Amino acid sequence: MRHGKRRRSLLGQMTSIRQAFFLALMMLVMAGIVIVVCISLRYTNSMVYENSVAYTKQIVSQVNDDIDSYIQYMENISTMVSSDPDLQSYMFGRDQEAGKRLEEQFAIALQSHTDVRNIGIIAPDGRYLINDAQTKRNLYTVLSEQPWYQELLEAPGGTALSSSHVQNLVEGKYPWVITLSRVIYSREKSSEQGLFFIDLNYESISRLCDNNSVGRQGEVFILDKKGNIVYHPRQQMLYGGLLTEYTEEIMACRTDSMRIGKGRNEKLYTISRSSKTGWTVVGSVYTAELLSGDMQTKLLYLLTAFALCAAALLIANVLARSITGPIQRLRDSMARIQEGKFDRAHLEVETRNEIGVLTEAFNAMTDRIRELMEQIIHEQKEKRKSEMKALQSQINPHFLYNTLDSIIWMAESGKTDEVVLMTASLARLLRQTIGTEEEETTIAREFEYVKSYLTIQKMRYKDKLDFFMELDPSAGQEMIVKLILQPIVENAIYHGLKYKETMGMLSVVGYGTLDNIIIEIRDNGVGMDRETLEHIFEKHKVNYQSNGVGVYNVQKRLQLYYGQGYGLSYASTPGEGTVVTVKIPRMHRRQKQLSEAIGGGNEKI
Amino acid sequence: MRRYKIWIAAAVMLLVCAFFGFWIAQGRTENTRYTVAFVGKSPVESSDFWTSVRSGMEMAAEEYGVELTCCYSDAETNWEEQNKILRDVIQEHPNAILLAPASYTETIPVMEEIKSEGIKLVLVDSEAERQIQDAVVSTDNVEAGKKLGTYVRQLMRDKEGSIALIGHVRGVSTAIDREEGFREGLQKREKDIVDVVFCDSRYDVAYEEASELIRSHPDLKVIAGLNEYSTIGAARAVRDLGKQGQIYMVGIDSSMETITMLEAHVVTGIIIQKPFNMGYVAMEDAVKLIQGKPVEKRTNSGTKLITRSNLNVEENQKILFPFDSKK
Structure with missing residues (x-):
């Protein structure tokens, strides 16, 4: 008894084939959906992350290239202007006419490049021309104390690109700029040397960085050789101490991406270093944000799975009914015959499959039974008749x-x-x-x-x-x-x-x-x-x-x-x-x- | 009956699907922009301090997706106009108001109106007599005054001479607190204060008052301005009267002109606030209040002493000179 019970399958315990069929179909479909969803979720989870890293890397290296070419472009302008003979003759020959022409050149450069904050020269004797003749030099600024000038003197090629700093050369103005400077050597006397510089504001750089932000809350920022901030979309917040970036960790990092921070504040840094500028372009994005997109995808998957389950429920129901329907009709017909109701026993054969054949055989059988019964009734009647007669x-x-x-x-x-x-x-x-x-x-x-x-x-x-x-x-x-x-x-x-x-x-x-x-x-x-x-x-x-x-x-x-x-x-x-x-x-x-x-x-x- | 059950189950599942779909769509489109109004007490453009405050607010506004509107009275003393502006702003019914009250006492009724309208109120820079606001973000003015007083005491260590104080607006909380702190910082030298005058936050008045002080007090050794206007006005007078090097011109708040005069040794030292931080934190607090999150009731945005010698230290430059990527 117990042995038999154990061998009975789960589906066998169902009272109707339809129920069992429906359940089996549902379980099969559900299992399929669950497996697919699980795989999808797992896959997207890692894929979203991989994709974001790859995407951010691409963007960051793109920004790096853009900045390189931007700086290259500015250096070209610098070369062009500084190689102008007027500059030589004004700086070393004190030619006032050349100075006028140089001023015009500066005016053109300033007009055509809104990202140039200052353009100027300082002659060895202290004469200067910054932007135009009206601009006065800040007399309290000692040039040799300026870090960007010290950098220039140490630079091997006679040109230097500074980090972000406050330019206090112009009287009453203290803008944050990046300075491109070069030493100008006199053609006649090589011992004499002057200074040419272009101050860049952040118009172009901010555009390059901000337009390529990664993610909704992601940012692209730039660090210099020493790990100081060159540009950050929220630079003032960094300056005010309202925001900190893991600059030391970034500078110490040897790979091109890293994750740092805890919980919701975990950030993904993607790093691209430029050999030209010596700067490091960093893409920063909250991993939580990356996964928020992932959450929506997950939700969508679950939703789809749910909808599929609902559809499967309906289809399984329809299928189960279409297959077990004829069997149920057969069963009902048999029940009628059991009650002796032969009149509605005959079934329509709808399909040509096994059940169709079964139905056909059943019909033939009931017909035969019915014939035999009629025969018996007739014989009985005859028999009774003759018996009655005898009696x-x-x-x-x-x-x-x-x-x-x-x-x-x-x-x-x-x-x-x-x-x-x-x-x-x-x-x-x-x-x-x-x-x-x-x-x-x-x-x-x-x-x-x-x-x-x-x-x-x-x-x-x-x-x-x-x-x-x-x-x-x-x-x-x-x-x-x-x-x-x-x-x-x-x-x-x-x-x-x-x-x-x-x-x-x-x-x-x-x-x-x-x-x-x-x-x-x-x-x-x-x-x-x-x-x-x-x-x-x-x-x-x-x-x-x-x-x-x-x-x-x-x-x-x-x-x-x-x-x-x-x-x-x-x-x-x-x-x-x-x-x-x-x-x-x-x-x-x-x-x-x-x-x-x-x-x-x-x-x- | 069983057939019905299956249809009902399917219908329920579809309904749940629809609900989730709706929820997701909602989540995507949901972009509630808060509206926050800043009501200042003097024209923002005319002051580097308030420009920085506003840029801090703007930074936070952008970060939190807030629509920020700014309005202000034409003069710091004009509390009546500010009250009128505030009542107009209340009509607009923003989620929060950031307010720099023009008066320590007269602004209170309007502040009560703001609160009764259910609008969150964050005070910036200055305070009022009664604590009605949800939060206040300001420089600890007593501390700022004390730092200045201490600095002056050190300058006067081995010198004799009198001290004059030029306040900005009589009765304003910042002026009261700064003077109190200043006196505290001076310690024993408090007795050397010969006069306290007010300039109503106007350069010309400060200039006149300072000139008068210099004339009437030949032994004047220190002039202390209590805000940007009083410091610059007084410094101009010192410069124009050729008293630089003889009179220690000190003050609170910086502007490009103050820096220039600091470089030119007209101004000896200033206490600077952190206006950008002030604006940023105020806006951040406003957003948190709207969202029902807890905030610090009182935030001190910090101060720093700037002298000629530490002017060019990068750390100080970062606070002194606003970083603007657009210019």
């Missing part, structure tokens, strides 16, 4: 002989009227017996028959028998198996009244109840004792005085015809008389019984 009572030859003898006797004594009456009664009696092949007759005609018989008997037993007959008209038209009452009446006369000393009375009363017809045959004869009554329906109790049909035959016929529960019942008191009750169903009742017995649709048969 049908015949006119007792004794009775016929006695009656004819009585007629002769009455004719001899000239009782013409009585002869006529008895002969007519006998004729009716015989007519009824030989009448037709019909099994049934109306109760009225059966009463007529009994009346004919009793009339004859009354004439024979003049002083010993009288009778009374009454039939409810509504019961008269109901049908009854032929020749039922006569043997009973005969029995009553021969066993009940014949031995009675006084006048015997026999009454036959027929009436209908709702479903049945009741006919009572009552005599006031000698009655029966209990033992006789108990054995009244036994076959061997064939009365030698009757035609041998007896109570057994009548009862057998009635029950064959109407079923158990109908037929005769005896009640008797010794010395007082006997009551025989015949109970048969009414016509409508019988039809219903018939249909119930054979099956729903077999009324036609």
